[in-house]
Amino acid sequence: MKQSLQQRGGKGRSLPHAAVLIALIGGATASLYRGVFTEQSNAYNAATALDGFTFARSIEGVRQVPSQYATIQAAVDAASYGDTILIAPGTYAERVWVDGKKVTLRGSEAAPRPQIIGDTTGGESLRVSGVGATGTQLEHLAVTGGNGPSGCGLLIDHAEIRVRDCTFNDNRGSGVSNIGSNSMFYSCRFEGNAATVCGGGFRNEGGSPTLTDCTVVRNSAGTFGGGLYSHAGRLTLVHSTISENATTSGAWGGGIYSDASDLLVFNTSIEKNLSVDSGGGAFVAGGTAEFAGCQFIANSSATGWNIGSSGAQVSFSDSTICGDAETSIVGDGINNAGATFTTSCFSDRNRNGRDDAEEIALGITPDCDSNGVPDAQDPDCNQNGIVDRCEIQAGWVHDCNGNGVPDRCEIDWGIEVDSDADGLIDGCAGE
16 A cells, blocks of 8 residues: 555635635635636626627637637747637637646637547647646636547646646546646636546645535545545645445555645535545555544545554544544544544434435345345344345245244244244144
8 A cells, every 4th residue: 555645635614724725825825816807997897708709800819719720739929928818609620739828728618618538649639738737727728639648637746737627538548637836726617527547526746726616426446535535735624525435356445545735625525436445435554634623524445444544644524524533533643632522413224324225226235025124134033144124025034933034043043933844833824
């Protein structure tokens, strides 16, 4: 098992850590405005640049796709430093590379947004690289089609960028790979992405990215961090949801895996994630992790349903953990003084960290008599692996007194009498 990783994250109800949030987001507000050129000021502001992105004349600093440039890459190549590229709704089968140049790629806020789907050559669908690309902004885009081991949707390589209201889905090789970059993501969605080894939804290598109001859902990785993976650097999550992510083979950190990293998680819900070995919600291997105002609900793993730790320092404040401390948190360096544990948040009779009703509905756990209880927790008096009521319903055993217990068991226990040793309770029909 990898031995160094850590993460921090947060969920959002009310955000009690306002000072932290202001520090994380301060200075970024201006970059979030969208806009349009006005004749009077020649300044780009938000009123009218969203309807088809077609202007009657060319506007300095604005390049339009496809009305002026047939492809996004052609517009990027022609753009000057700081230009805005407006991308009309549509599907763009190309791999786009922004290298060493600050630009803004902006799609329509209204559906359907532009989709960058990559091409048949493999690799990432969208790449932003080089210090010169710092300040690049991506807004209202859908990025998919990354394929192969390195085929992420978006690759950020040593360029600090801002990404707002973008979706990354169905990429093979992570939804986003962030290398050595302190990028910021706002209101983004990472869904249905997969990675062979680590970081199905989001992968950080040596950078310090921040995800605010983001959703990371139904992503998978072979071994580490089905939802998010961070190695070195610092990963910060604010007011986000990490849900239904999974590792698939001998694995740790279904929702989050942090390796020799700092992990900060504020006001974030970590729920219904699954790992094979440990840390269904999160696994911290080295480094530090701080969870403030977070919820851990219905995560599942062989050990440490919610949190697993190895060689790390993990702390909580104002956080709620569904499960008991002994089974839902496993490992060293964990200070759970700031966590509230509860076993009443859902029914978990088989004690695997997942809601019984959900497991039954998904077909993960059998319920042959449809009583809402996993078969393994239903009575099996003869210990043959088949629920008593199901055997009786199938006619495989007798229950002549109709009490739901096979006659043979009642006889063996001395509760009922079988004087002629025929396996039937004396006085029952057929006796």
